[in-house]
Amino acid sequence: MRTLIPFLKPYKGLILLILVITIVDVGGTLYIPTLVADMINIGVYSGNLALVLQKGALMFAVALVAAAAALLACYFCVRLSALLGRDLRNALYDHSLTFSTSDFERIGTGSMITRTLSDVSVVQQAFIWSLQMILPVPAMCALGVIMSFAINRTMGLVMIGVTVIVLGGAIIITHKASFIYEKMQGFLDRINLVLRENVTGIRVIRAFNKEQYEEKRLRKTFEDYALSAIKANSLFFGLESLAIFVMNACIVSILWLGSNQVGLGRMAIGDITAVTEYALLILFYIIMAQMVVIVLPRSRVCLRRIHEVLQQAPEISDAVTTVPVLAGTETVCRFDNVSFCFPDAEAATLSDLTFALRRGTTTAIIGSTGSGKSTIAKLILRFHDVTGGAIAVDGVDVRRLSQEKLRQHIAYVPQKAWLFSGTIAANLRYGNEDATPADLWHALDVAQAGFVRDLPGGLDAPVAQGGTNFSGGQKQRLAIARALLKKADLYIFDDSFSALDFKTDAALRHALAKEVAGSAVLIIAQRVSTIAQAEQILVLDDGKMAGLGRHEDLVASCPVYSHIVSSQTKGGGLHG
Ligand SMILES: Nc1ncnc2c1ncn2[C@@H]1O[C@H](COP(=O)(O)OP(=O)(O)OP(=O)(O)O)[C@@H](O)[C@H]1O
Numbered sequence: 001m002r003t004l005i006p007f008l009k010p011y012k013g014l015i016l017l018i019l020v021i022t023i024v025d026v027g028g029t030l031y032i033p034t035l036v037a038d039m040i041n042i043g044v045y046s047g048n049l050a051l052v053l054q055k056g057a058l059m060f061a062v063a064l065v066a067a068a069a070a071l072l073a074c075y076f077c078v079r080l081s082a083l084l085g086r087d088l089r090n091a092l093y094d095h096s097l098t099f100s101t102s103d104f105e106r107i108g109t110g111s112m113i114t115r116t117l118s119d120v121s122v123v124q125q126a127f128i129w130s131l132q133m134i135l136p137v138p139a140m141c142a143l144g145v146i147m148s149f150a151i152n153r154t155m156g157l158v159m160i161g162v163t164v165i166v167l168g169g170a171i172i173i174t175h176k177a178s179f180i181y182e183k184m185q186g187f188l189d190r191i192n193l194v195l196r197e198n199v200t201g202i203r204v205i206r207a208f209n210k211e212q213y214e215e216k217r218l219r220k221t222f223e224d225y226a227l228s229a230i231k232a233n234s235l236f237f238g239l240e241s242l243a244i245f246v247m248n249a250c251i252v253s254i255l256w257l258g259s260n261q262v263g264l265g266r267m268a269i270g271d272i273t274a275v276t277e278y279a280l281l282i283l284f285y286i287i288m289a290q291m292v293v294i295v296l297p298r299s300r301v302c303l304r305r306i307h308e309v310l311q312q313a314p315e316i317s318d319a320v321t322t323v324p325v326l327a328g329t330e331t332v333c334r335f336d337n338v339s340f341c342f343p344d345a346e347a348a349t350l351s352d353l354t355f356a357l358r359r360g361t362t363t364a365i366i367g368s369t370g371s372g373k374s375t376i377a378k379l380i381l382r383f384h385d386v387t388g389g390a391i392a393v394d395g396v397d398v399r400r401l402s403q404e405k406l407r408q409h410i411a412y413v414p415q416k417a418w419l420f421s422g423t424i425a426a427n428l429r430y431g432n433e434d435a436t437p438a439d440l441w442h443a444l445d446v447a448q449a450g451f452v453r454d455l456p457g458g459l460d461a462p463v464a465q466g467g468t469n470f471s472g473g474q475k476q477r478l479a480i481a482r483a484l485l486k487k488a489d490l491y492i493f494d495d496s497f498s499a500l501d502f503k504t505d506a507a508l509r510h511a512l513a514k515e516v517a518g519s520a521v522l523i524i525a526q527r528v529s530t531i532a533q534a535e536q537i538l539v540l541d542d543g544k545m546a547g548l549g550r551h552e553d554l555v556a557s558c559p560v561y562s563h564i565v566s567s568q569t570k571g572g573g574l575h576g
Pocket residue numbers: 101342344345349367368369370371372373374375376415495
């Protein structure tokens with residue numbers, strides 16, 4: 001509940017309104033049996049038709065007021081629940097924007113989606129039900145018991161007994177349900193994860209004929225979830241049966257004890273109707289509340305999971321005082337004895353790297369797969385923080401810059417070119433939202449993405465989620481064009497030319513050289529031909545610097561580099 005309070009604060013007025021309307025509803029509902037009893041006791045016995053009609057008219061008016069109150073309460077509850085859901089989702093999303101990759105890995109992408117969508121829905125639902133069905137129960141029980149005592153002491157005691165038994169049962173079953181619902185949410189995360197993997201990896205599954213294996217894996221997750229749901233529902237029906245049994249036992253007790261009291265002259269016959277009605281109303285409200293109470297443990301689990309995300313301190317956060325403006329110096333970025341180790345890794349991924357990225361020059365990084373090339377790019381962008389040494393941009397340690405400012409100065413093409421669903425123009429404008437169509441075409445031409453001209457719709461051609469309607473090379477070129485639209489001090493291309501043929505690769509680098517002449521360029525590549533012209537090449541070997549220099553010097557002095565070169569030039573020279 002502590003998690004919800006800050007989200008409910010802005011709606012204090014609305015909650016108060018719902019409370020008042022609910023009390024009107026409950027009061028009206030309980031007043032009707034009293035009127036019925038009066039009609040029987042006075043009107044019917046004395047044959048006073050005028051009194052019966054008068055009480056009838058009053059009953060009609062009270063019923064109308066109670067119904068209107070119930071309707072209004074329902075409307076305001078739905079409104080409050082929708083606002084609460086919106087605010088919770090916004091808070092989760094906003095907070096997730098501050099997360100680093102490791103933060104996301106800790107929670108899990110599937111779980112993050114379940115928490116934002118399903119968990120919030122469960123909390124919303126539980127909240128609205130609690131307002132509508134649990135909130136009136138104390139008022140209903142208290143008023144019902146008081147009114148029963150007012151009629152007859154024995155009836156009052158019966159009412160207390162019934163309330164205590166049903167509430168006791170509800171508490172025991174709720175406790176048991178809590179454990180099952182916790183497991184169910186975990187299974188839901190798992191279903192989300194496996195389903196996502198299946199949908200996104202459908203081609204790999206088919207290519208490897210793994211449909212049956214995946215089917216088994218999915219079935220298992222569905223089955224686990226279904227079994228837990230059956231267990232939870234068994235509890236639910238157990239509770240419902242208990243409530244119906246208690247309800248019937250209660251009616252029998254009232255009729256039996258009540259008729260004795262009428263026989264002893266301590267109670268009028270019409271009062272039995274009133275007390276039975278009070279008892280049924282109390283039980284009805286408790287049963288409805290039980291149905292909500294039983295799902296509360298699930299919502300508590302969901303709320304705790306939401307709380308976990310909201311409370312998670314981001315691995316990377318801005319310093320209290322950050323440097324407002326960068327100077328635009330000659331050395332755009334500098335690594336000083338940089339080392340880095342992933343939180344869950346035993347050995348360092350990068351060790352003792354020292355080099356500089358200078359304006360107007362191209363630096364390339366080459367090395368075997370897993371040697372740490374992409375990690376260097378991620379450190380510059382501060383997706384992770386160094387564990388040793390320092391990285392400075394324009395002479396300022398990146399940890400002293402705000403993340404927003406830092407990233408404003410960098411254009412990045414990630415290894416896995418990611419496009420958003422929409423149009424080509426919308427994707428390109430991610431780089432510069434004010435870009436004109438002429439700017440977009442220019443960036444596309446530099447990125448050798450002329451194929452867009454042949455697409456029906458051109459710049460407005462549709463892009464599927466993740467860019468799946470484009471080939472790997474086309475996606476790479478669109479991602480490059482997007483980066484070029486951003487005027488930056490440093491351009492980072494992480495293995496961005498790997499899916500291009502040699503001719504396109506060469507043409508692109510040629511066009512690129514003019515485009516980014518005033519900035520520093522960092523190219524991460526596997527192909528020597530892509531980087532041979534670079535002003536400096538950093539050779540990485542298992543996270544360590546094996547060489548730094550121009551192509552010709554490294555061929556002569558760096559065994560790791562000359563080995564890479566010879567492995568790529570067997571049977572022909574370098575292309576491009
Ligand atoms: N999030 C992570 N958690 C733990 N280890 C990681 C993580 N990301 C990468 N690594 C490890 O860090 C090392 C360097 O990864 P990196 O992606 O930088 O290599 P790379 O040289 O770019 O490889 P490739 O050429 O295949 O893209 C690898 O051994 C990898 O397993």
